[in-house]
Amino acid sequence: MSSTVLPPYEGTRVTEEPPENYITAGHTVKSWLLTGDHKRIALLYLFSTAFFFFLGSIAAGLVRIELTRPNGVMLESETYNKMFTAHGVTMIFFFLIPAIPAIFGNFLLPIMIGARDLAFPRLNLFSWYLYMTSGVMLLIVLCLGGVDSGWTFYTPYSSMYSNSQVTLTILAAFIAGFSSISTAVNFIATVHKMRAPGMTWFRLPLFVWSHYATSVIIVLGTPVVAITLFLVVLERTFKLGIFSPELGGDPVLFQHLFWFYSHPAVYIMILPAFGVISELFAAFSRRKIFGYHFIAFSSLAIAALGFLVWGHHMFVSSQSMYQGVVFSLLSFLVAVPSAIKVFNWTATMYKGQVHMRTPFLFALGFIGLFTVGGLTGLFLSSMGTDMHLTNTYFVVAHFHYVMVGGTILGFLGALHYWWPKMFGVMYNEFWGRMSALLVFVGFNVTFLPQFVVGYMGMPRRYHYYYFAPEFQVYNILSTAGASVLAVGFALPVFYLTSSIRKGVKAGANPWGAHGLEWEIPSPPPTANFDRIPIVTDDVYDYESDARRPNIEMIESRTPEQLASTKETH
């Protein structure tokens, strides 16, 4: 055991029966649906976000199939519009924004800081119910024929002209916003006031720092978009003049307010993944993370700068040129803290013992894809090149490199890293690696051609491209890649679920990693800790503890040794 001190046990340790954990603590449906346990709520979120990810993927698949021929394959133009809107709305509001914070943040944040639960367990459960309410509303929207305004709901199309289910979709997004605000308020209060003795701000794992920064963005940004979208509903329902030029309103004002949230929302989606990647690099390089303070503060810098760059979505929306210059410059500045993170992560590997396990493969994939995504962002934040590239597939490829290559790879890395902690079992390493490989390859085959075809001028959101049949080869490549990607995403469903039934029991710390979550049994007991720990060692303190077992040493043990948590120390 490292120098983190747990107060000694007073009672006798019962070793015959497996100790009760948060999963076995109750077996009724009610014990799940009315739980206050942050770990159970995390699992509720895991299954519900996975469902919406599946739904959004189907919509994406239909879009990709449709684009294999210049004249389309099977969808009507309106259906096509509804498909890409369904894909965008589902993926952004129902997967990317809640996924990492609501699953892994919920599960790990209290454990990482040495607390028994989040500050407001009932609020936490309430946020899941809000999420499910808005999710059911989305399903109703899809059953009633869908929505065709794009996930951005630009006015006046959304407020005056669209004949699809805009109102209900916006209300769903509105409610989902309250769900994230609840989670964010919970995280902020928890991180401020519930850290264990000795867990100073600079001993917080970077995962906690990035979730803190994310929560700040959510609290500041989400209300703005919520009220803006609500005004669109009012304009649509009661013909109040706010954004529609016919009624004296200003449609560009909608774009300003929308992007004031929705650009920071990009950081709401990516910052939690940054936190995951920091954990993975330290654990699988077995080194203290390089430049801890820089990574921590760059999260806050991204949170602050993220609020000052929204205008780069509007270079061609009649924004003044001088405004554009300022937004362009500020957008370039965001690249600095992002680059600091990437350099620090790669520097962490230097002279470390690198273990190429499944979670780390996802982390390495993240570095490659996120870097491409970030750097192509610079093409779009400089006004001259953006004139050419705006609203083309170049933009689509750019943000998929950040959102899929960044957030989803971070999500999968987190899933594979903390799966043994969440369920107490190891999954099949071979299939895990296969999944990482397929996702990486499939992703690049899907989205690299889109950079090219976007640069050649293919507009996004177009149903046909018969005017330029030379785009077809890129679109076919893209669709082929998407099929590989789909296999890569589907694989974990099988090997992870089968691991629950027949996986090898994971000990408390199957990776030999450092951190409070690895000091407690897997799966953790409902109260997390017998006693609140007193933290005396630094964060990611791998070097000073030479006795700490590494992954190979742990794997060479017998299952009986693994099952006993105390023996790893």
Next chain:
Amino acid sequence: MASVAHDHPEGLHHQFEDIEQQNETYLVGMWSFLVSEIMFFGALFMIYILYRWKYQPDFYLAHKSLDVMWGGVNTTILLISSFAMVMAVHAAELKKRMNVLKWLTLVQLCAVAFLFIKFTFEWPAKAHHGFVPGVNFSPDPHYLQEMGMQALNVRPAEIFFSLYFGMTGFHALHIIVGILMIGVLMKMWAKKHPLVIHDYIPTELIGLYWHFVDLVWIFLFPLFYLIPN
């Protein structure tokens, strides 16, 4: 750590170590929530500022139809309610139960009076003059002449009244939520619920919310009723 696990005093939730930690956490949570509330109203204020800038003359003309007298009365009522809330929290700190209930009753009376004035004297008058935004927006020409508002353009006026009804309505919604929360709080005090009797923090939290709601009105009143040409 001084405290022992699972040996919690009444009113302390299991995730906290002691009552001080619980109280501080609740306060941080409430302030975070209020920050998000500020951003809610902040977006509306931003929209107001931009349209005021764009349609300054029409906004000036439109604001003449608002009754400064009732607005002023309502401002006074809310200020009194804020004072009563301060006294209620103070009495809660001193654990003077009857005083808490007395002051909270005054807060409730003020809140109800505020809504009563808004919904009987203010809003119906606007509706009567045809200022309800939407498809039926058609200001009464006689009224416009009487008030010297003939030069009012219809579209900017509609935006003014959209914002007026939207922002004061959103504020009124917060007052209603406040009335409900204070009602629950009063019931807990009346029934000597341990949560509020042992500790003033629950009262303080609702007090914070109430002061925020009052503060929003302190901005709404000059923006809509007072700003001269």
